[in-house]
Amino acid sequence: MDFLVGADNDDGRARRGSRASSGRDGRRGRRRRRRRNKGGFLAPMLAVIVLVGGLGGAGYYGYTWLRGVVTVEDYTGSGTGEVTVEIKQGQSASDVARTLEEQGVVKSARAFTEAIAEAGKSSSLQPGVYTLRKQMSAAAAVELLDPSKQLLDRVTLKEGLRLSDTLSTLAKATGKPLKEFQAAAKDTAALGLPAYAKGRLEGYAFPATYDVTPKMSAADILTAMVDRFNQTAEKDRLVAESKTLGRTPHEIMIIASIVQAESGSVDDMGKIARVIYNRLQEGRKLEMDSTLFYGLNRYGIAATNAELESKSPYNTYRRIGLPPGPISNPGDHAIQAALKPAKGDWIWFVTTDPSRGITKFASTESEFLRLKAEFEKNRGNG
16 A cells, blocks of 8 residues: 555656756757757758759759750741641640641740740630741741631622532632532532432522632532531421422422522512412413523523523423422522412512512413513613
């Protein structure tokens, strides 16, 4: 028991003793710790001093090498000469940077990626063909790759152009030989035509404004026009709506092409479409000058007696029903008119004043003869 009590007392004394002795022994401990801390601070300082001292000799060359790695190689100025660069669909800024470096436009791909990122234009690159220069600064290259500076030809094809005129317009606008467009137009399997087109491009080269780059071939351009038609056909639900009318999509396009050729304004299109449907329903000949002249490969507004005897399948004065194919490339308004004709019992229409594009409609033969006389009078005055 004395042992146990003594142990408690000894323990208590030991704890008290440790506090009492801390005055002398504790100070020695703190001094030892401070000396150790001073040594820990001096060691890395000595290493830095040694490293800095090393830079005075061989270390200088290491610094020079490091600076070369960090500094991006780039040309200065606006460059010289001329380089045509194409940005392809789906290419990133990094892809374009490599192309520019390979073609000698910029000194390094990294210089371009940094310059375009700094300009905030990394996501604004657009496919197209651009004119740049050799050995130009990356920042200058970024400026010339603005979408507004694309190298292209803008071609506008009017609604109602025949295919032959469409190809001639394209050849003149792009500087490509006409024979290239004619050959491409014959290879319809490569153009993406719908099956109901029956392998003929006439009627399906959609009229619109197209941006054509120098690297596009004749086939590429015509394919773009067919693609545009396919988009319009999908928008207008051509296949489904033609079935509702009891017609094939190809027949609708034939009607649309006639509507486009015969109408003087968009307002007339629905009525002209209705005249065509009414004549077809009654088993009448269409008797359209536009189809006759297409078969004769010329233009006109009033056929002669000799021309009316033409044996062309497009002579709707002699043949009942629709001609075998479209006679022009109709626009969206004409297609919509063919799909949704106006309501009315008209059987005839006459463009009474061709110079002003005025067309009038008749439900009886007597009305038609009166309108025809008006046309003859206006033509005589012209």
